[in-house]
Amino acid sequence: MSNTQLLFGRSGPIATLTLNRPHAGNAIDLSLARELLTAAIACDEDEGIRCVVLTGAGRYFCTGGDVGGFATAGDATPSLLKELTAYVHMAVARLARMGKPLVTAVNGPAAGAGIGLAALGDLALAARSAHFTLAYTAIGLSPDGGASWLLPRLIGLRRAQELIFTNSKVDADAAADMGLVTRAVDDAALVQETVELARKLAAGATAALGFSRRLLLCSFDNALETHMEAEARAIADASRTAQGREGIAAFIEKRKPDFWRMDGMPDEDPNEDTAV
Structure with missing residues (x-):
């Protein structure tokens, strides 16, 4: 651009x-x-x-x-x-x-x-x-x-x-x-x-971060029950993602989750050679 x-x-x-x-x-x-x-x-x-x-x-x-x-x-x-x-x-x-x-x-x-x-x-x-x-x-x-x-x-x-x-x-x-x-x-x-x-x-669970952003954005506008329903749907949707499955598996296996690979991203490490 x-x-x-x-x-x-x-x-x-x-x-x-x-x-x-x-x-x-x-x-x-x-x-x-x-x-x-x-x-x-x-x-x-x-x-x-x-x-x-x-x-x-x-x-x-x-x-x-x-x-x-x-x-x-x-x-x-x-x-x-x-x-x-x-x-x-x-x-x-x-x-x-x-x-x-x-x-x-x-x-x-x-x-x-x-x-x-x-x-x-x-x-x-x-x-x-x-x-x-x-x-x-x-x-x-x-x-x-x-x-x-x-x-x-x-x-x-x-x-x-x-x-x-x-x-x-x-x-x-x-x-x-x-x-x-x-x-x-x-x-x-x-x-x-x-x-x-x-x-x-960037190396984290971006799908979960996206769901979290949306929940926080509407948190002042929803009644409690309405918002909890939004939370229930969001966490269920997050669990369907490859990142969600990887996070749960990593917790059980006592290892660090690899959200980067689960997203099908290229092999470069997001924590290396990144400049702002």
């Missing part, structure tokens, strides 16, 4: 999407939004991809929408925003609902829609130089990119209200403490920790 605003890298079973407008803080314009959607669909559709990493080029992770473009659009700004959010929201939805895990490597400051993208990861690692500011209401706008849906679920309604209404800046360690990201890591360790995490997930 040839992109300019978004780099699509592939190393074995791991795909890495890199927001690539470092001169603009990786702010999202129409071109980047379109490329993000195209990449999200490609990751969703490619069965050889077992884990997706999302990160940013340069100093910033993502500073949100391209506000300069909003100003240039003038009276056409509402139309621009509707088109921009159409692409971004479709990309977020596909990344959220694909049957493989998403790791976000927040390499620097995130704001606006960048916070939605950072929080979207099943596992989100933040460099300690990163900080988070919603920033929408500071320029007279309201959240997008899934931020107002994700934040109450991850950090609670009260904290979400505070961050959205006051535009408080949150550093990486505080973001981890409140659950906005999984953990904060030293800047120099971010790439290596991301690689190790992506390798571990």
Whole structure:
């Protein structure tokens, strides 16, 4: 895949999407939004991809929408925003609902829609130089990119209200403490920790991870009995897969399961020579 605003890298079973407008803080314009959607669909559709990493080029992770473009659009700004959010929201939805895990490597400051993208990861690692500011209401706008849906679920309604209404800046360690990201890591360790995490997930039972993603995504919307029925169907379906059979057999035989081979993947080891 040839992109300019978004780099699509592939190393074995791991795909890495890199927001690539470092001169603009990786702010999202129409071109980047379109490329993000195209990449999200490609990751969703490619069965050889077992884990997706999302990160940013340069100093910033993502500073949100391209506000300069909003100003240039003038009276056409509402139309621009509707088109921009159409692409971004479709990309977020596909990344959220694909049957493989998403790791976000927040390499620097995130704001606006960048916070939605950072929080979207099943596992989100933040460099300690990163900080988070919603920033929408500071320029007279309201959240997008899934931020107002994700934040109450991850950090609670009260904290979400505070961050959205006051535009408080949150550093990486505080973001981890409140659950906005999984953990904060030293800047120099971010790439290596991301690689190790992506390798571990790529070598795992991706079918079970996909079922788990779907269950967690709908857990706030279902009544208990409805959700338990979804759990019952999911675990039964997981047991039908080659990975499920391998996991049960490995447990009984007291050995490590080989989910990679059970998926009919090529002989290369997903834990070797994989870069982000």
